[in-house]
Each structure stands twice: as C-alpha cells, then as structure tokens.
Amino acid sequence: MKNREEIIETVKAAGIIGAGGGGFPSYEKLKARVDIIIANGSECEPLLNSDKTLLREYPYKVIEGLDYVMQVTGAKIGYITIKKQYEDIIAIIKKAIPKGKNIKLHLQDNYYPAGDEFLTVYDVTGKVIPEGGLPLQVGVIVNNVLSLAQIYDALNGKVVTERLITLTGSVVSPQVVTVPIGATYRDLLSLAGGKLNSTDVLIDGGPMMGQIIKDYDMGVSKTTSGLIVLPEDHIITNMQSLSISKMVKKSKAACCQCFRCTDLCPRNLIGHKIFPHKTMRTIDYNLSEPTEHITSAFLCSQCGVCELIACDTMQLSPRKIYAEYRKLLVSKGVKNPHTNSELSALPELEYRKVPMSMLLKKLDLLKYNLPTPYTGNKTFDKVRISLNSHIGSQAIANIMVGEMVKIGDVIAMSPHDTLGTLYHASIKGIITDINEEWIEIEKGAMDR
Ligand code: SF4
Numbered sequence: 101m102k103n104r105e106e107i108i109e110t111v112k113a114a115g116i117i118g119a120g121g122g123g124f125p126s127y128e129k130l131k132a133r134v135d136i137i138i139a140n141g142s143e144c145e146p147l148l149n150s151d152k153t154l155l156r157e158y159p160y161k162v163i164e165g166l167d168y169v170m171q172v173t174g175a176k177i178g179y180i181t182i183k184k185q186y187e188d189i190i191a192i193i194k195k196a197i198p199k200g201k202n203i204k205l206h207l208q209d210n211y212y213p214a215g216d217e218f219l220t221v222y223d224v225t226g227k228v229i230p231e232g233g234l235p236l237q238v239g240v241i242v243n244n245v246l247s248l249a250q251i252y253d254a255l256n257g258k259v260v261t262e263r264l265i266t267l268t269g270s271v272v273s274p275q276v277v278t279v280p281i282g283a284t285y286r287d288l289l290s291l292a293g294g295k296l297n298s299t300d301v302l303i304d305g306g307p308m309m310g311q312i313i314k315d316y317d318m319g320v321s322k323t324t325s326g327l328i329v330l331p332e333d334h335i336i337t338n339m340q341s342l343s344i345s346k347m348v349k350k351s352k353a354a355c356c357q358c359f360r361c362t363d364l365c366p367r368n369l370i371g372h373k374i375f376p377h378k379t380m381r382t383i384d385y386n387l388s389e390p391t392e393h394i395t396s397a398f399l400c401s402q403c404g405v406c407e408l409i410a411c412d413t414m415q416l417s418p419r420k421i422y423a424e425y426r427k428l429l430v431s432k433g434v435k436n437p438h439t440n441s442e443l444s445a446l447p448e449l450e451y452r453k454v455p456m457s458m459l460l461k462k463l464d465l466l467k468y469n470l471p472t473p474y475t476g477n478k479t480f481d482k483v484r485i486s487l488n489s490h491i492g493s494q495a496i497a498n499i500m501v502g503e504m505v506k507i508g509d510v511i512a513m514s515p516h517d518t519l520g521t522l523y524h525a526s527i528k529g530i531i532t533d534i535n536e537e538w539i540e541i542e543k544g545a546m547d548r
Pocket residue numbers: 354355356357358359360361362376377380410411414416417418
C-alpha cells in the first residue's frame with residue numbers, strides 16, 4: 101500500500117493531465133486538502149461519447165481512481181456526475197460502487213455546458229467558484245473521469261499511453277475507440293471509414309469548442325476526446341473560419357446590442373462579471389483601453405454559447421473577441437484583475453440553460469447524433485505525440501532520433517521542480533523526428 105507522497109509521485113510519473121481538455125497536471129491537484137471530489141462524467145460537448153463509454157466499460161477504474169483521490173486529499177465525499185438520461189450507465193455505476201464508500205452519483209439535466217467545472221461545481225454543491233478561480237477555493241477538486249481511470253491504471257503500473265476517443269460526424273463508421281496517444285488524424289479517419297464527402301472538415305474536440313484540423317499527419321493528444329467531421333458549409337465550420345478582422349467589421353454594422361449573448365452566457369449566469377454585449381460595444385466604438393469589458397476576457401470559458409446559440413442570426417462571436425483579447429493581454433503581461441469571490445448565481449440560471457435537444461437542432465447536428473459503438477483497442481504504425489497538451493512548463497525530449505523505444509518509455513519531460521508533465525512512447529518503434537512541438541515514432545519493419 102502506497103502512502104500519500106508515493107501516490108502523488110506515481111501519478112506524476114505516469115504523465116496524467118486533465119483528460120477532459122484542461123490539461124492541468126493531475127498530481128498537483130492531489131497536493132491539496134479538500135472536502136469534496138467530483139468525478140466529471142458530464143461530457144457536455146454534443147456527439148461525444150468517450151466518457152460515457154469509459155463509465156460503461158470500466159466503471160471500477162473511475163470509482164477506484166476517485167477513491168484514491170479522496171484518500172490522498174482527505175475528502176469525505178466523492179460525486180460522479182452524469183446526465184440523468186443515461187439510465188443504463190447509471191445502473192452500472194450504482195452496482196459498481198462498493199458498500200461503505202461515500203461515493204454518490206449526481207445526476208444532471210441534459211444541458212450545455214453541464215461539464216464546465218464552474219457549472220458542475222455549482223450544480224453539485226451550490227457554491228460559486230470565484231472569478232478566475234479554482235474549485236479548490238470552495239473546497240472541491242474536479243477530475244475528468246478518464247483522468248481518474250488513469251490514476252487507477254498508474255497505481256496498477258500503467259502510464260498514460262492511450263485514451264478513448266469518439267470518431268463521429270460525417271464518417272462511414274462512427275465509433276468510440278481506444279487509440280495510442282499521437283495516433284494521426286489520417287489513420288483515425290481511415291479507421292472510421294473516411295469522410296462521407298471529400299470536402300468535409302475535420303474538427304479535433306467537440307463541435308462547440310473543437311478546432312479545425314488542417315494537417316492530417318499530426319496526432320491526437322492526451323486531451324483529445326473526439327474527432328468530428330462536418331460539411332465545409334456547416335454553421336460550425338463557417339463560424340470557425342470567420343477571421344477576427346471580418347468579424348469586427350461585421351460587428352460594427354450588425355451588433356444590435358440585443359443582450360442575448362450576455363443573457364445566455366453561462367459564466368454571467370453563475371454571477372461572474374462578464375458582459376459579452378458590452379465587450380462588443382467596446383470594440384464597435386474602438387475603445388481600446390483595457391476597460392473591464394476587455395479584461396473580462398480572463399473570465400470567458402470559450403464555451404461558444406454566445407457565438408453559436410445566442411448570436412446565431414447575426415453570426416457574431418464575442419468568444420473570438422475574448423480569445424484574441426486574452427492573447428493580447430497575456431502577451432503584454434497583464435494579469436487577470438477580476439477576482440470577485442462574493443458571488444451568487446442569477447435566479448435566471450435554471451431556465452436559461454441551453455437544452456442539448458435545442459442545441460442539436462439549432463446547430464443542425466441531429467443527423468450526426470448516431471450510435472458510437474465501442475470497438476476496443478487499436479494500434480497504428482506511426483504516432484506523433486504532441487508535447488504541448490498540458491498546462492505548465494514545456495516538455496523537452498530526452499531521446500534522440502534513431503533511438504528504439506518501447507511502450508511506456510519516457511520520451512520527454514518538463515524540467516524537474518516545475519509544474520509540468522512527462523510523455524511516454526505509445527507504440528514500440530524508432531524515433532523518427534523530434535522538434536519542440538512533437539515527437540514522431542514509427543514501428544520498425546519487424547514490429548508491423
Ligand atoms: S453580439 Fe450578437 S447577441 Fe450579442 S448583443 Fe450583439 S447582436 Fe446581440
């Protein structure tokens with residue numbers, strides 16, 4: 101039986117980071133003492149089924165991982181969040197929770213973005229995380245369910261070399277599959293039977309927060325939970341392709357200050373002082389001083405509700421404006437000045453949540469809401485492992501081109517004593533390329 105320090109060290113050495121997209125190194129969270137741990141299984145991005153598949157196939161890994169984290173942090177209670185409509189999975193989890201463990205299910209409505217940790221913490225505890233803050237500040241740690249399963253694996257001797265991914269949208273065979281970290285987009289598209297139309301666009305992540313992929317030779321990262329293929333003229337691909345300069349011009353002519361982006365903004369609804377319509381007004385009148393409506397970019401979660409749901413008629417994107425401002429402010433060394441902690445969620449929150457059924461219909465995604473059967477583990481002849489999927493200091497390769505590696509060998513790590521992580525070889529083979537962004541491994545002829 102490992103002690104607290106040994107568990108934290110094992111989690112660190114396994115290279116576990118927030119698998120839901122955050123990329124925050126998991127060992128760092130374990131150093132805290134909190135009251136509540138939340139296993140986030142809400143998976144609110146439309147069409148993605150990776151976390152649900154994990155909970156269905158390997159509930160014991162999530163539950164035991166959660167139990168380890170509760171022990172290490174001294175938490176008295178653990179919650180597993182899941183949407184209440186998944187009755188079959190709920191039954192599986194209920195059965196898998198051992199008697200005597202203070203682990204409960206927290207069932208959520210099917211709304212977007214239920215899995216945003218600010219919303220999840222409010223849903224479970226009724227507490228509002230301060231602006232720009234962390235769940236820790238209200239006595240909570242939130243872990244994605246896959247990160248917890250990886251903690252279970254780490255304590256059973258397995259480092260992070262693979263993950264579950266949903267392949268869906270306009271493809272021949274939608275599915276959920278376990279693939280090596282770094283599996284290329286090209287190989288994964290081919291595994292899904294290819295695109296239905298050659299002009300379709302590939303998105304890494306969910307439709308709401310994902311990014312269009314241009315280079316199919318790049319690989320999926322530790323935080324990639326899904327790949328979605330959508331037509332090139334789909335509203336989501338159109339909005340993603342709209343440049344900031346075009347959008348600003350359009351906003352000057354088209355923003356009617358209707359407030360809908362603010363009314364529906366989930367962060368505004370939990371009481372944070374972010375007002376996207378006022379930010380749009382600020383850019384429309386070229387007010388470039390860092391007013392609170394510009395620095396509130398630090399409060400935006402990039403959920404996309406303002407862009408894809410609230411402003412679907414005018415097709416303006418406060419989200420993009422905030423992303424750009426945040427980059428600019430960070431480059432100028434400006435720190436987040438918004439740290440209010442005396443906050444209450446607005447009474448309107450309950451009835452302004454965006455129901456998933458409405459979102460699917462509005463974004464023309466209903467036809468892609470298809471079954472995604474779990475097809476098990478797959479491997480490939482080549483991987484490109486991204487070294488930038490985590491928060492913290494850059495990971496640096498500790499191997500050379502031409503070196504042989506086997507699954508689980510450390511190939512890159514952040515400098516000792518900094519916040520960061522390690523990366524491991526996800527296939528057996530030869531290192532064929534290294535740069536600051538990624539490491540490529542190819543199977544040798546003997547291993548194919
Ligand atoms: S950006 Fe769109 S939703 Fe927001 S105030 Fe302007 S027109 Fe309304």
